[in-house]
Amino acid sequence: MKAVYKGRFRQFSLVTNYESHPGGRIWILSNPSTVQLTVLCKGTQFIHCSLLHIATQNRVLVTFIYALNRAIERIELWKTLQDLSVGKTLPWMCLGDFNVSLNSDERVGCVPHERGMQDFRDCLHYCGLSDHPYTGGLFTWHNKQMASPRISDHAPILLTIPSEGHLIKPFKYLNCWALSDGFQNLVSQYWTHGNLGGKIFSLFSKLRNMRKHFKQLDSTEFSGLTQRVTEAKSKLMDCQVALQLSPLSKPLLLQEKLPLDSYTKLKSAEIRVLFQRAKVQHLQQSDANTKYFYASIAVRNSRNTIGAITDAQGKHCLGQKEVAHAFLNYYKDLLGSTETRAAIP
Incomplete structure (x- = not known):
């Protein structure tokens, strides 16, 4: 491994924990022209660092982790993380392989160890840490037992830290999603996951499991609502113009039903979104409250800044x-x- 480092990564700074474990379980490569990495402490299962981004002078704490396999061996790691969390004033990230999952549905192929998962949850709760949002596959590791008992495959992690001007919007439930025909079945199907742990943690797990499915529902049925409402209204008006010329035509009456239902559903969804964003009582204004809601939203945005x-x-x-x-x-x-x-x- 040292030969690989000298051959390909000589421009990077190298930090390891060989002095804490004979195998040197953790290697950290950093680009000194981009970041300044300072080791604060290290152990068998972790290296705790201060990371300064040179261009912006923003500093964060990062703990790189490769936990041991047995739950009893990880207890020392959890206590160390608890100690590190006390009195911290900088943003803090913990990255790596914890060798345990938060929920039983995040692992397949073996019986989950509930005590080990509960220790992990308790540690995160104590430290004020939460599972970071991600995109990509749920399962990030495979032991490749069919190929060789000594081969494993870990998916890499790419962590992006937004600039000051780019704020990550928190997940927000939209009331319009309940208008979807498949909403009840969607909730019934996925709400049963994440029942482990305490009541608060169980609720958090359920909401986290539902988040990606709600986002998919929103993208499929409710994205670009204003434009879709306009298009649906235009199609409906075309049908109604044709009906004005042939008011007794049964084919045209049947043809009108689909755009009418579509426009009604989309317009109702748009009103719910505006109502939720404006946070005002429903008032019977002209233009189905749309202008009033937009004005209320603009006022709230100015007040909240x-x-x-x-x-x-x-x-x-x-x-x-x-x-x-x-x-x-x-x-x-x-x-x-x-x-x-x-x-x-």
């Missing part, structure tokens, strides 16, 4: 980053930044 603020020291803070730091520092002073927590037994 803080462009400038004066901090506790009297400094005038401008821009998203400075305003965020002002709020963060205020509540740190008010509430404190550390707390006493009990360790996992």
Whole structure:
């Protein structure tokens, strides 16, 4: 492995944990022209680092993990992560192979170890960590036992950190999804997954399992609502113009039903979305409330944006980053930044 590093990756900095484990279970390669990586501590199952992005001067904490196979051996790792979580003030990521899943449906081919999964969940809850959203396959590892008992295959991870101006929108349930003919069957089919753990964790798991299916439903039936409403209305008006010329035509009456049903469903969905975004009581305004809703949304957006603020020291803070730091520092002073927590037994 060292020969490979010297041959292909000489321009990168190398950090390992050979001093903590004879096999050197973790290798970290970093580009010194892009990031400055500082090792804070390391052990058999982890390397904990501070990572500075040189161009933006943004700093995060990253813990690279390769957990041991047995649940009892991972207890030490969970306690270490708990200790690292206390008093942290920087964004923190934990990446790698935890050798355990959060839920039984994230693993196939063997009997899941419930105690090991519960220890993992308890650790994440204590540390304030959550499973990062992802795209791609659910299963990221295969032991390739049919090929050779000593061959395994891990899928690589590509983590993208957005710039300051690009905010990740949180998942939001849209009331219009309930208008879909397949909504009830969709919920009934997938709501049964994620029943392990406590009630709050079980609810979180169910919602996480449903999220990708709701997004697919939205993309299939409710994407581009405004344009689809306009197109459906145009088709309906064409049919009604033809009916004006032949009002007793049964084929035209039957032909009108499909665009009418489509327009009614799409328009109802659009009103629900606008109503949900505007967060106002339903008022009987002209144009099916559309203009009123759009005006309400514009007002809410302007009210929910803080462009400038004066901090506790009297400094005038401008821009998203400075305003965020002002709020963060205020509540740190008010509430404190550390707390006493009990360790996992």
